[in-house]
Amino acid sequence: MTALPEKTEKKLGLVIDLDTCVGCHACVVNCKEWNTSNYGTPLSDMDAYGAAPEGTFLNRVHSYEVTPQSGCAQTVHFPKSCLHCDDAPCVTVCPTGASYKRSEDGIVLVNETDCMGCGLCAWACPYGARELDQLAGIMKKCTLCVDRIYNENIPEEDREPACVRTCPAGARHFGDFADPDSKVSRLVAERDGMDLMPEMGTAPVNKYLPPRKKDVLVGETKQLDAKSEEPKGFLAWLDKALEAI
Amino acid sequence: MHPAPSVIIFTTLSGLGFGLLAWLALGYPDVSGVVAFVFYAIAFALAVGGLLASTFHLGNRKNAIKAFSQWRTSWLSREGVGAVTSLIVMGVYAAGHIFLGEKWGALGVLGAVLSLGTVFTTSMIYAQLKTVPRWNTPWTSVLFMLHAIAGGALLAGQVTVAAILLAVLGLVQIVAWQQGDGAFAASGASLETATGLGRIGKVRQLEAPHSGENYLLKEMAFEVGRKHARKLRAIGFVLAIGLPVALLLLAPVNHFVALLAVVSHIAGVFATRWLFFAEAKHVVSLYYGR
Ligand code: SF4
Numbered sequence: 196m197t198a199l200p201e202k203t204e205k206k207l208g209l210v211i212d213l214d215t216c217v218g219c220h221a222c223v224v225n226c227k228e229w230n231t232s233n234y235g236t237p238l239s240d241m242d243a244y245g246a247a248p249e250g251t252f253l254n255r256v257h258s259y260e261v262t263p264q265s266g267c268a269q270t271v272h273f274p275k276s277c278l279h280c281d282d283a284p285c286v287t288v289c290p291t292g293a294s295y296k297r298s299e300d301g302i303v304l305v306n307e308t309d310c311m312g313c314g315l316c317a318w319a320c321p322y323g324a325r326e327l328d329q330l331a332g333i334m335k336k337c338t339l340c341v342d343r344i345y346n347e348n349i350p351e352e353d354r355e356p357a358c359v360r361t362c363p364a365g366a367r368h369f370g371d372f373a374d375p376d377s378k379v380s381r382l383v384a385e386r387d388g389m390d391l392m393p394e395m396g397t398a399p400v401n402k403y404l405p406p407r408k409k410d411v412l413v414g415e416t417k418q419l420d421a422k423s424e425e426p427k428g429f430l431a432w433l434d435k436a437l438e439a440i
Numbered sequence: 441m442h443p444a445p446s447v448i449i450f451t452t453l454s455g456l457g458f459g460l461l462a463w464l465a466l467g468y469p470d471v472s473g474v475v476a477f478v479f480y481a482i483a484f485a486l487a488v489g490g491l492l493a494s495t496f497h498l499g500n501r502k503n504a505i506k507a508f509s510q511w512r513t514s515w516l517s518r519e520g521v522g523a524v525t526s527l528i529v530m531g532v533y534a535a536g537h538i539f540l541g542e543k544w545g546a547l548g549v550l551g552a553v554l555s556l557g558t559v560f561t562t563s564m565i566y567a568q569l570k571t572v573p574r575w576n577t578p579w580t581s582v583l584f585m586l587h588a589i590a591g592g593a594l595l596a597g598q599v600t601v602a603a604i605l606l607a608v609l610g611l612v613q614i615v616a617w618q619q620g621d622g623a624f625a626a627s628g629a630s631l632e633t634a635t636g637l638g639r640i641g642k643v644r645q646l647e648a649p650h651s652g653e654n655y656l657l658k659e660m661a662f663e664v665g666r667k668h669a670r671k672l673r674a675i676g677f678v679l680a681i682g683l684p685v686a687l688l689l690l691a692p693v694n695h696f697v698a699l700l701a702v703v704s705h706i707a708g709v710f711a712t713r714w715l716f717f718a719e720a721k722h723v724v725s726l727y728y729g730r
């Protein structure tokens with residue numbers, strides 16, 4: 196049913212730390228690997244070995260440069276997957292009932308056996324979080340690794356989304372935003388977590404932690420004393436001889 | 441937005457078809473027998489042909505039947521339900537009109553309301569999208585409805601009324617273009633809000649997330665040159681509005697002139713409908729620095 200639940204018991208989602216992400220794309224690869232080999236239609240690639248390869252991904256990492264009013268520009272790597280919005284416009288536009296938001300944990304999913312591949316939900320999403328698989332003709336989106344987080348057949352430490360599990364920098368955190376004491380809620384409170392494009396009124400569950408303030412040099416700065424000395428004796432001779440060659 | 445031919449054909453033709461059906465349902469033109477049959481045939485062909493064209497952009501057509509289920513929340517679903525009910529109601533009305541020579545007034549009014557209601561639901565599929573600021577305005581609905589009513593009048597041979605309605609349509613089109621040109625800026629969305637990095641400074645794309653194309657870029661980051669758009673607006677306007685109005689008001693009323701006006705109008709609407717999609721910018725293009 197494509198009506199949104201009034202309220203969800205849990206609000207599962209991700210916190211993405213723009214300060215620590217190093218832009219390695221490991222989460223992109225692991226997301227694709229997990230989601231192409233587990234729940235749902237595989238994520239196809241077109242022209243994979245040709246001149247213009249492209250494919251379906253549920254998570255992508257952009258890179259931006261931010262230039263402040265004064266001071267140096269900085270690079271920010273920017274991972275983006277579905278934000279599992281509370282007011283998800285992608286759900287209500289769906290004509291077939293394929294798109295839905297779960298009332299128990301707030302995860303936004305596509306029931307692939309109902310989707311007709313009209314693409315309207317992808318139009319409704321401001322974040323580009325939905326991609327119509329070009330081979331299957333079915334809408335794909337981040338499932339928050341629903342087939343991992345509750346999966347009792349895998350070791351407990353693996354029961355979190357593939358992107359979170361794989362991130363070498365610890366830039367992605369998974370948890371319940373409905374619980375004010377959860378790790379993700381505390382991170383958002385401490386680090387001033389933010390919504391993307393709030394003007395779109397989607398009330399995203401996923402939050403982004405802005406890059407921390409850069410240190411500013413205060414007072415006089417002095418160069419360190421030189422530590423190396425000119426070589427003497429045999430080394431001095433060798434140095435000269437080598438330079439002469 | 442990618443101007444997909446199937447969607448352009450669909451919105452243009454089915455809009456005209458439902459517009460003509462509405463006029464026929466209200467008894468214009470006052471015809472009967474074979475002539476009435478031809479009018480209905482044209483209207484149904486346009487409406488149904490357009491709807492069929494719309495299914496060509498579906499990735500998974502076998503589930504299309506499920507699109508009738510979510511009318512409580514989805515405008516696309518409402519459109520499907522609206523289209524089918526108006527076609528059924530108008531089918532019954534047409535049968536009565538052609539074969540029994542009866543015009544069931546109440547049924548006709550119902551058919552007209554449903555036909556125009558269907559066009560309204562089509563318009564709302566676009567007008568509801570906050571992500572496409574150019575579409576996200578009541579003008580989109582006014583534009584679609586007027587296209588159906590004015591184009592329907594033209595097809596129904598209502599010379600003076602069609603001329604007036606087309607002129608009104610022309611005015612609304614100009615307003616919609618003007619308003620639309622400032623809509624993206626007015627939406628407040630920018631790469632700064634999209635990334636949340638505006639609190640630090642000005643943002644620009646350093647590197648795209650992928651070297652090739654993807655569905656998002658093909659579907660939602662279509663770009664049309666401003667100069668081209670201006671030219672096409674002029675051409676579309678002359679063909680859809682200017683020439684037909686001039687013909688209706690100045691030329692002698694005969695079948696050839698009417699046909700010319702209709703053909704010109706449809707060609708013009710195809711052009712402006714292409715622009716409706718091509719000029720519409722989706723906010724996701726911000727993430728790609730476009
Ligand atoms: S990020 Fe997009 S796809 Fe995900 S819930 Fe929000 S609107 Fe829907």
Ligand code: SF4
Nearest residue numbers: 289310311313314316
């Ligand atoms: S593409 Fe599928 S999930 Fe998306 S709106 Fe259409 S039917 Fe629903």
Ligand code: SF4
Nearest residue numbers: 216217219220222362
């Ligand atoms: S794996 Fe972690 S560090 Fe690497 S791109 Fe993804 S979020 Fe950033």
